[in-house]
Amino acid sequence: MLGLKVISVCVHDKKLSFRRNPLNKAYLYITVFFSGMTSLAVELAASRLLGNVYGSSNLVWASIIGLILIYLSVGYWMGGKLADKFPYHRLFYRIIMWGSFTVGLVPMMSRPILRITANAFDQLELPILAGAFVTVLVLFIIPVTLLGMVSPFALKLSLVDARDVGKLAGRLSAISTLGAFIGTFLPVLVLVPLIGTYRTFLFFSSLLMLIASVGFLVYVDLKSWLAYSWMPLVLILLWVFGTRGTDKATANLIYETESAYNYIQVIEQDSYRYLRLNEGQGMHSVYHPTQINYYGPWEQVLVAPFFNPPPRDIDSIERLALVGLAGGTTARQANIVFGNIHIDGFEIDPKIIAVGREFFGMNQQNLNVYIQDGRWGLKHTEFYYDIISIDAYRAPYIPWHMTTVEFFQLVEQRLTSDGVMVINIGRSPLDRTLVNDLATTIQQVFPTIFVMDLPDSFNSIIFATKQPGSWEYVHQNYNDLLNQDAPNLLLEAMALAIDNQQLTPELTQIYTDDRAPIEWLTNKIVVDYLFSSGLEELK
Numbered sequence: 001m002l003g004l005k006v007i008s009v010c011v012h013d014k015k016l017s018f019r020r021n022p023l024n025k026a027y028l029y030i031t032v033f034f035s036g037m038t039s040l041a042v043e044l045a046a047s048r049l050l051g052n053v054y055g056s057s058n059l060v061w062a063s064i065i066g067l068i069l070i071y072l073s074v075g076y077w078m079g080g081k082l083a084d085k086f087p088y089h090r091l092f093y094r095i096i097m098w099g100s101f102t103v104g105l106v107p108m109m110s111r112p113i114l115r116i117t118a119n120a121f122d123q124l125e126l127p128i129l130a131g132a133f134v135t136v137l138v139l140f141i142i143p144v145t146l147l148g149m150v151s152p153f154a155l156k157l158s159l160v161d162a163r164d165v166g167k168l169a170g171r172l173s174a175i176s177t178l179g180a181f182i183g184t185f186l187p188v189l190v191l192v193p194l195i196g197t198y199r200t201f202l203f204f205s206s207l208l209m210l211i212a213s214v215g216f217l218v219y220v221d222l223k224s225w226l227a228y229s230w231m232p233l234v235l236i237l238l239w240v241f242g243t244r245g246t247d248k249a250t251a252n253l254i255y256e257t258e259s260a261y262n263y264i265q266v267i268e269q270d271s272y273r274y275l276r277l278n279e280g281q282g283m284h285s286v287y288h289p290t291q292i293n294y295y296g297p298w299e300q301v302l303v304a305p306f307f308n309p310p311p312r313d314i315d316s317i318e319r320l321a322l323v324g325l326a327g328g329t330t331a332r333q334a335n336i337v338f339g340n341i342h343i344d345g346f347e348i349d350p351k352i353i354a355v356g357r358e359f360f361g362m363n364q365q366n367l368n369v370y371i372q373d374g375r376w377g378l379k380h381t382e383f384y385y386d387i388i389s390i391d392a393y394r395a396p397y398i399p400w401h402m403t404t405v406e407f408f409q410l411v412e413q414r415l416t417s418d419g420v421m422v423i424n425i426g427r428s429p430l431d432r433t434l435v436n437d438l439a440t441t442i443q444q445v446f447p448t449i450f451v452m453d454l455p456d457s458f459n460s461i462i463f464a465t466k467q468p469g470s471w472e473y474v475h476q477n478y479n480d481l482l483n484q485d486a487p488n489l490l491l492e493a494m495a496l497a498i499d500n501q502q503l504t505p506e507l508t509q510i511y512t513d514d515r516a517p518i519e520w521l522t523n524k525i526v527v528d529y530l531f532s533s534g535l536e537e538l539k
Helices: 002-020 022-054 058-085 089-122 126-138 141-148 150-158 162-195 197-219 222-226 230-241 299-307 329-338 350-359 374-380 405-413 433-442 471-483 488-499 518-538
Strands: 253-258 263-269 272-277 285-287 319-323 342-346 367-370 385-390 415-426 448-453 459-465
Touching (some): 022 058, 022 089, 022 141, 022 162, 022 197, 058 126, 058 150, 089 141, 089 150, 089 197, 089 230, 197 222, 197 230, 253 350, 299 385, 299 415, 299 448, 299 459, 319 329, 319 374, 329 488, 405 415, 405 433, 415 433
Parallel strands (some): 319 342, 319 385, 342 367, 385 415
Antiparallel strands (some): 415 459
16 A cells, blocks of 8 residues: 555646656647637637628627637637546647547638638528528537637636646746737738638648647657547648639639739620629629720719819810729729829739739829739829729728718818819618718818719719819800810710719718728628528519
């Protein structure tokens, strides 16, 4: 009996010595760091995974963040409870092995669902959209819950003296949060643009799998790890074979890529090329080798100067700013109408610029491209413009800082004495509140505004003149240009504007930098439209 007691004491002392070993704690800290990094990286990558189909509205973000916080909360609770019962490294690293492995499975399991959903989104099939959204988010339950178990389990394994529990808990929380900080930026700024969303999941899955495997070998033994050695082999196969093919089953797709800001598609049909972003509910640029009028919002920018009193000479239009350059459709059209006009294009996404140059003929010598936010760009430019086009709106992705009185004051300051601002607004066929609100806000800065609805679309165009203008001036300028044999592209755009002019919008609310509830409005418009479409299908 004495021998057994001695052996027991020796084993106990060995365990205490092992737990007090600084290297033991150091690797647990490393594990917690990479677990925290993976948790936030999964959240950011989840937004990109779903954003390809559902977009990146605040409704999508709120759903992702809310559910992942719930999964983490369950993980914290389960991890603490399990650690109290079974405080063993073997179980700790087994949890991390499974957590890292299931992170790598999420994009593979979600891909067929999202490909089907992308087609349903084009048809606005509401039940499929809702069901797929919930299904994909459910896929995150296992990996995120398992990742949530790491910190409380590590606390139990690291704790030697109960008097240090507060200090140790704070240290582990700080380490996990630091990892989460890295996990916030690494996927968005580096990995998604470099290797894509699916391989970003695999990157963090493989990294955490490596951390867990080393922990298994250090704290447990090789034989125990071999029981899970099939997991890294599966991840290797997924790296090699699991991410091939396009993200969406889009007809006539000739190119797709991802950037830090967007999922980008180029579609070609009947010699026309179209730029689609994110969920694909809109064509952001069009290109055809011989056709130049696409009867869309791009041509209406050309009409803007002619709200001023006649005669308005085409050659007097010297400089144009395009906030939301995209693939440069308007820039090419402006070259045809206004000759060698100086064009400054502001586009925040450098990959869209690259796509525009490769697929949309955006190679004009007189086009200066600025890869920066449009408001910041206008504030810091040294130039004054005859036309400033704002084409950065499309519900529900309307940058609030470009909807306020302060922004429109900045635009007004960067216009020449008879300059005109033109804005393309995506709206609902059932609700003109967005048009009314923006028009009301713009009227706080500009003396006259004019609205036209683009036929066969959900687009309205607002023109705002620095000097008092009128639709009558557009008529008179149109007649003058007819006699001058002006470019057909301009005449057709002016005729379309005249034929589809709208009454001055009713006065509603004013947006400011302090209060611009644009998200409330765009969410309501989207939800109302989707549900109205779904109800129509049920009738």
